[in-house]
Amino acid sequence: MSKFKVAVVLFFSLVLLSKASFAQKSEPYVVLISLDGYRYDYTERFQPENITRFIHNGTAAKSMIPSFPTKTFPNHYTIATGMKPENHGLVNNSFFEPAKNMVYSIRERNIVEDGYWYGGTPLWVLAEQNGMKAASYYFVGSEADVQGVRPSYYRNYDAGVTNLSRITQVFEWLELPDEERPRLITLYFSDMDDVGHAYGPNNDVELSEKLKKLDKELGALFEGLKSFELDINVFLVSDHGMANVPRQNLLNLDHITEKVEGQVVNNGAMAHIYLDNPLELEQVYLRLKMKEGPFNIVKVKDRKYYKNIETYRDRLGELLILPDLGFYLATTSDMVKYQNRAAMLKTEVFGEHGFSPEYKEMQAIFYANGPGIKQGLEIDSFQNIHVYPLIVELLGLPLPENIDGDLNVLEQILKRNEPIERN
Numbered sequence: 001m002s003k004f005k006v007a008v009v010l011f012f013s014l015v016l017l018s019k020a021s022f023a024q025k026s027e028p029y030v031v032l033i034s035l036d037g038y039r040y041d042y043t044e045r046f047q048p049e050n051i052t053r054f055i056h057n058g059t060a061a062k063s064m065i066p067s068f069p070t071k072t073f074p075n076h077y078t079i080a081t082g083m084k085p086e087n088h089g090l091v092n093n094s095f096f097e098p099a100k101n102m103v104y105s106i107r108e109r110n111i112v113e114d115g116y117w118y119g120g121t122p123l124w125v126l127a128e129q130n131g132m133k134a135a136s137y138y139f140v141g142s143e144a145d146v147q148g149v150r151p152s153y154y155r156n157y158d159a160g161v162t163n164l165s166r167i168t169q170v171f172e173w174l175e176l177p178d179e180e181r182p183r184l185i186t187l188y189f190s191d192m193d194d195v196g197h198a199y200g201p202n203n204d205v206e207l208s209e210k211l212k213k214l215d216k217e218l219g220a221l222f223e224g225l226k227s228f229e230l231d232i233n234v235f236l237v238s239d240h241g242m243a244n245v246p247r248q249n250l251l252n253l254d255h256i257t258e259k260v261e262g263q264v265v266n267n268g269a270m271a272h273i274y275l276d277n278p279l280e281l282e283q284v285y286l287r288l289k290m291k292e293g294p295f296n297i298v299k300v301k302d303r304k305y306y307k308n309i310e311t312y313r314d315r316l317g318e319l320l321i322l323p324d325l326g327f328y329l330a331t332t333s334d335m336v337k338y339q340n341r342a343a344m345l346k347t348e349v350f351g352e353h354g355f356s357p358e359y360k361e362m363q364a365i366f367y368a369n370g371p372g373i374k375q376g377l378e379i380d381s382f383q384n385i386h387v388y389p390l391i392v393e394l395l396g397l398p399l400p401e402n403i404d405g406d407l408n409v410l411e412q413i414l415k416r417n418e419p420i421e422r423n
Helices: 001-024 044-047 050-056 072-081 123-128 163-174 193-199 204-226 280-291 334-345 384-395 406-415
Strands: 028-035 059-061 094-097 104-105 134-137 182-187 231-237 243-246 250-252 262-265 271-275 295-299 319-323 327-328 349-352 367-368 377-379
Touching: 028 072, 028 384, 044 050, 044 204, 050 204, 050 231, 050 367, 072 384, 094 262, 094 271, 104 134, 123 134, 123 384, 134 163, 134 243, 163 182, 163 204, 182 280, 193 334, 193 349, 204 231, 231 327, 231 384, 250 334, 271 280, 280 295, 280 319, 295 384, 327 334, 349 406, 377 406, 384 406
Parallel strands: 028 182, 028 231, 059 377, 134 182, 250 327
Antiparallel strands: 059 367, 094 104, 231 367, 243 349, 262 271, 271 319, 295 319
16 A cells, blocks of 8 residues: 555544544433323334434333333322322322312423422433533423423424424424533423324234324424534434223212212322321221222332322322233213214224323333444343433433432343443
8 A cells, every 4th residue: 555545544634533522522312202192012013214213223121111100290290309209299180289279280280290299310410410401392391491401402392383393393403502502402292192092902904094194293303404514313212002991881989989088189090099097097998999990009108109199198098909911990970971982983992091000001202313322232121210311321410319210120221331420
């Protein structure tokens, strides 16, 4: 080889090395996307083009195991905090809080936006506390002043905002000047949950049509993110799966709980009973156990489902009513509503979640792709509490104490030779 060729090779080698060195030192970004109600098996069943390509070039888990109960608000906030629901405070979509004599409800805007209800340190709060800007186009808790902090940029939930409008806003955030640009962005889409509830998870026609549209929109997002000269790592997750509920499997919650002196909160796959006199627990429990039906009565103090009952004990109540998989607790008025809706949609089946995460039908997805993520890797199923420490590590943030997640579970998917430098 001539001296000239050697010089050229050395020159380009130095250029490549300098680029690699720069890339290692560049700041990582994270876009965390939730596909509400996207069951673990949808991708294999329907082969969505862009999601499949995303997985092929990144890492995918066989499934992600949600926390109990497998409801939207508790599990989104678990992903955001690395804590189980009984530890971060959102113990269900609806629950009673004796200290305030109020029911937390996901339908009440003044409650959803009140930081009182939310424990732990969500990702966006951790980022902001450490001088890193964060943005959220919908994610449970991001509208509230948790620890007195909200993301630098956020939106109050409005289901009417189109997916493409949300995606466009992400691009606008990433176009901001360095000092204003968020390095953590959370994004939420409800499409698969909506169609799953309406028709059940086995209606291939309705599910495939909805997923085809969502996949095209995600494809636009993925391609748009590539246009930025930034190290953007993207996580696709879901909060829970979905199970079929034939409409003849509605259980009348009012009949089950008649003569119970106390509050009954929530429905569907689970209801809490808050007794007026907790000293009557045993006799109420025995009376309810005598009722026959496809449901089970569980004492909260037995810790079968909520393992920690100390921190938010009062929010849990004394008893839980848990229908068998495929059955649904509904008040008398709700039973009429669900029957009418099934007739209107011309379906004998609808979908529900909230059942024990031990059921495969309740399991969710975890896919990751980006410069910090290994390619072509499939990992075993894992609990969703472990997403938080992974993202914290990737962003180089300090990990809060007392979380339930463990970095060791997912550290294997990070593509790196040296530990990420801490801020």
